[in-house]
Amino acid sequence: MNEIKKILPEDAVSNSDDELASHADTYWNSHHPTSEQRAKYVVYPSTTEDVSKIMVLCREHKVPVVPMNGASSLEGHFIQTRQGLVIDLSRMNKIKQLNRDDLDVVVQAGVAWEDLQEFLEPHNLMFGPDPGPGAQIGGMVATSCSGTNAFRYGTMKENVVNLTVVLADGTVIKTKQRARKSSAGYNLTGLFIGSEGTLGVITEATLKLHVKPLKQTIAVVPFNSIYDATSAVKDILEHGIQLDAMELMDGKMMECVNASGETEKVWTEKPTLFFKIGGASDTIVKELVKSVKEITGKHESLKFEFAKSDDEKTELWSARKVALWSSINYGRKVLDEPAAQLWTTDYAVPISKLPSVISETVKDIEDTGLRCTTVAHAGDANVHHFIVYTPEQREVAKQVVERMVKRALAAEGTCTGEHGIGYGKRDYLLWEVGQDTVDLMRKIKMGMDYYRILNPDKIFQVDPREKTEDH
Amino acid sequence: MNEIKKILPEDAVSNSDDELASHADTYWNSHHPTSEQRAKYVVYPSTTEDVSKIMVLCREHKVPVVPMNGASSLEGHFIQTRQGLVIDLSRMNKIKQLNRDDLDVVVQAGVAWEDLQEFLEPHNLMFGPDPGPGAQIGGMVATSCSGTNAFRYGTMKENVVNLTVVLADGTVIKTKQRARKSSAGYNLTGLFIGSEGTLGVITEATLKLHVKPLKQTIAVVPFNSIYDATSAVKDILEHGIQLDAMELMDGKMMECVNASGETEKVWTEKPTLFFKIGGASDTIVKELVKSVKEITGKHESLKFEFAKSDDEKTELWSARKVALWSSINYGRKVLDEPAAQLWTTDYAVPISKLPSVISETVKDIEDTGLRCTTVAHAGDANVHHFIVYTPEQREVAKQVVERMVKRALAAEGTCTGEHGIGYGKRDYLLWEVGQDTVDLMRKIKMGMDYYRILNPDKIFQVDPREKTEDH
Known part of the structure; x- marks a missing residue:
């Protein structure tokens, strides 16, 4: 730690009880740590070089490292099974370069996706993935997250052009240049996406952007049963109809939204499909709405509401938006x-x-x-x-x-x-x-992080014989 | 070889001069082998188990192995730098299971993509990637190929659900189950796509399918300059207009097509854009055609032709189709x-x-x-x-x-x-x-193929000090 303190400013290193605790767990997590499963220090690098210097020291002293971003993960992704260092990347929150013409943007790992969307709004652009609130790009890459927009724009796997990554020994690599399409060598970008901090610390990413649909509406369609609703979804897919989102909430979820009082509208308490229907012109959107209405009708939809104004769009999507909170x-x-x-x-x-x-x-x-x-x-x-x-x-x-x-x-x-x-x-x-497949993952891990200091015990246990508890 | 001959039927092992030659090179290749760069045997497995048994023996005896499919690759992908065995997978050409409702299909590695398209045609389905003629699924995965449809449907990276792979030591793994979306562990599917036979032998794949656009037309638009044509492309992208393909051929290419006499139509010998414009209804297609016409017009297109019948579609796309041959x-x-x-x-x-x-x-x-x-x-x-x-x-x-x-x-x-x-x-x-990035690829290779017997010297040289020649 003395060596790390020479690298970082004073306010970028902490072992206060509060900070160790806030980096150990969240309310949201489905898996909670024991009282011992807590880091000894939290550090806040500002640059890729900082992270590299930290990793050189951690490698030398074999210190376990847990990289952390928005802490919105749900499966105990940052439980500190082998108490070491948390690298909190949230200060690396710069949007470095918007390439409007190329539909991409270069960002640091600590940029929150909602901030990125806000930044892109005036350019009429958007980033595809929309996971839980507070998630940051580095963690989103590491988890291979997605959200309601994945149906149209894909998951993180389909939305990253390249990554800058600090490896276990401090080496900094860039996985690719900035061409969207490439078959130059192993798909390292794809390997780091979903690697959950176990193969390297992601510090920067070039992300694909999408032009926002020029026209879009929301449709809400309740059904008598989950079977009817999901059959309608299958039918829409089989017709090859391209929509922007196709979400389901069950009857209990709709009851919950009503009970919460968080939306103005009162909802039918039945399994309900929420559609985002977009396109390049009003005529195209109208045509798609017609098709969706026809198909859902065939599956005995109870009614078909769609938004005719921006206010109605917000209102109709509101139930989906408050689902988790309610x-x-x-x-x-x-x-x-x-x-x-x-x-x-x-x-x-x-x-x-x-x-x-x-x-x-x-x-x-x-x-x-x-x-x-x-x-x-x-x-x-x-x-x-x-x-x-x-x-x-x-x-x-x-x-x-x-x-x-x-x-x-x-x-x-x-x-x-x-x-x-x-x-x-x-x-x-x-x-x-x-x-055998998990063993192959282990071999890749061993090839890239021989001392297994990077987010140990995630995806698989460092030592398969060790007993672990669930909390 | 005596041990391998016990595993395979007699007609599945050959060291005839003809077969060794036909597996060493093609006219198409941009890089040709020396006369020594030739395998000692070619083997034709019929099942994943055959491949596994072969690899166990090759690993034991440290025999270099070059997996081969349609041999349509262009960068010397199967040059046999270290004379060993060619595993020709073309007899593994079964389409095993069409899951119509799930829009996926399970195929063996030796299935040619044109055969797959033909099989899918009556189901109104298609596979996205459309590389050069003769390419087979295993090689397409290994090369991460794509083609004219990638603009709409993505490359191989976006079109594979899971892979069955035989590793260097004969272990058979499956990278994933059959859900389209997953963030379960390392993205091994993505790692094998583009690994060029250097990490494992791909024997089976589950592929994503697409519903064919219900309505589609072709538009052909010549311009005075490449600058005008490519500016129109940029402009269409910036408008977020979703088309099925957007191809460019330059003036010389158009001259060539005319000179070849392979199409009935006589073409304007200028840089020309070829569009596939599709959608769920005639109204949508018409609307898109209107947008494309407007935008290309702004970039001083010389004319705008689009197909009003199936015959016209075939005619208008014919120039793109014969480009390579002409x-x-x-x-x-x-x-x-x-x-x-x-x-x-x-x-x-x-x-x-x-x-x-x-x-x-x-x-x-x-x-x-x-x-x-x-x-x-x-x-x-x-x-x-x-x-x-x-x-x-x-x-x-x-x-x-x-x-x-x-x-x-x-x-x-x-x-x-x-x-x-x-x-x-x-x-x-x-x-x-x-x-550093290539070194990381080497580490992954070493972790997965310690004796470097799998398609050696591709992507990077086994021994970086070795001198190689270009032919």
Whole structure:
């Protein structure tokens, strides 16, 4: 630490109790650390060079390092199993260069995606991925996150041009130049996306941008059953109709939104699809609205509302926007359980399996007596159940999640569509891809981080024989 | 070989001169082997298990292995620098399972993409990438290829759900299950895409499918200059107008097509944009055609033709279709040089640099006295110059290509947008990403193929001190 203190300004190194605590856990996390699982220091680099110098020292002294950005991850991604250093990249928050003509932007890892969207707004541009609030670019790359826009614009995997990364030994590499399309050598950009801080510290990224749809509207369509709603989604996909978003909220979720009072509108408490429908002209949007109305009608939609003004757009999307918050309120206030926790789950399946896996999982959760609300990025067949539980119900919740994952895997799906493996889903990754595939991941890790100092015990355990606990 | 002969049927192992020769080189290759650079045996496995057994033996005896599919690669990807075994996967040509509802298909590595398209046609489905004729899925994955459809549907990187791969030691892994979206562990699928046979032998893939645009037309628009044409492309991108393809052919290329007599139509011999314009209804397509006409008009297009029938569509696209063949004919017949060779080059740049890099490169080539025609996937800013040269002009052509790559790199571009590094572009990869980034690729290779038996000397040399020659 004395050597690191020579590199960084005084206010960029801390071991205060408050800062160690705030870097150890969040309310949102589905997996909480023990009291020992806490870093010894938090450092705040300002440049890639700072990070490189820090890594040279950490490598030399074999100090475990947990890189951290917005701390909005959910699977215990930054649990400090081997107490060392947290590298907090949030001071690296510069938008360095907008290349308007090339539809890309160069940013540091600590830029929050909402700030980036605000910066792009006057240029009529947008960045595709829209994960939870507060997420920063470095963490979004590391988690391979996405959000409601992924159906149209893809996940982080499809939205990064190149990365600047500090490797375990302090070497700084850039994965690619700035051409969007390239087949020059191994796809290192793609390897770091989703590597969860275990292969390198991401310090800078060039991101692809999209021109905002010139015209866009929102449509909201309730159905009698999840089966009808998801069948409509399948049908729209089979017609090759390109929409900007296709989201599902179940009846319980709609009840919750009504109960929260956070929107002006009162919603039908039935499984509901939310569409973003965009295009280059009003005529195109009108044509798409017509198709969506026709197809959802065939699947016995209960009504079809679409926005005719900007205010109506905001109003119709508002229910989707408050989904997460209203689920928490529901647990804490409506159920009168101030200690209620929220387990935000995540899985994805091939689209044909969506109706059965969602329905069976909701039934299973309700059968245990736990409450849950459900939101799905339906166009991507990626589902979240928000499970409300009290501390005493932790074990029941855990078992429900395990069965949910097994159900998704049996349907040829994945244990995580966009939240990542972190600490909480390591066993599920093994179930999903098998020992040989995880072993290959280990070999890649060993080749790149021989002393395993980079975010140890995430994705897989450093030492598979070690027992770990879940909190 | 005695052990391998026990595994495979008699007709699946060969060391005949003919077969060794046909697996050593093609006319198309820009880099040809020496007479020693030839395998000792060619083997034809039928299953993943066959490949696994072969690799176990090759690992044990440290035999270099070159996996091969359609042999349509261009950068000496299968030059046998260390004479060993060619694994020819073309007998693994089964389409195993179409999941119509999930828009994916499971295929073996030896399936040719044109056969796959034919199979999908009656289902109204298509596979996105459309590389050179004869390419097979395994090689397409390994090269990270694309083609004219990449502007709309992405490259191989965006079109593979999962891969079955035989590793250097014979271990068989599957990279993922069948959910389209996943952030479960390292993106191994993405790592094998573009790994050029150096990290594993791809034996099976699940591919994403697309619903064919319900309505589509072709528009052909000539301009006075490359500058005008590429400015129109930039302008269309900046308007966020989603088209299915946006291709450029230069004036020389159009001359060539006319000279070839391979199309019925006579073309304006000027830089010309070819558009595929598709959508879910006639109204949408009409609206898009209107926008394209307006924008190209602003950039002083010379005329605007679009197809009103299927026959007209075929006719208007025919020039793009015969581009490569007519360039070869031009060299061999029109120039009366039967020994003429074609150097098919490849680079990509950020779109804003497209006008200057294309124009300067064409001028440079013409200044040397060589002939060239130019075709670009303009929407992706990915350019090919077809350089015609006689054996005596090889060195001049090589220097022109080097200057072309340096120009693309100076524009923050890449030395290859879709053909890969292979044997021919290893130096350029170093120029492009630097020694540290290539060293990281080496580390990954070492972690996965310790004896470096998998397609050695591709992407980078096994032994960087070794001198290699270009042919």
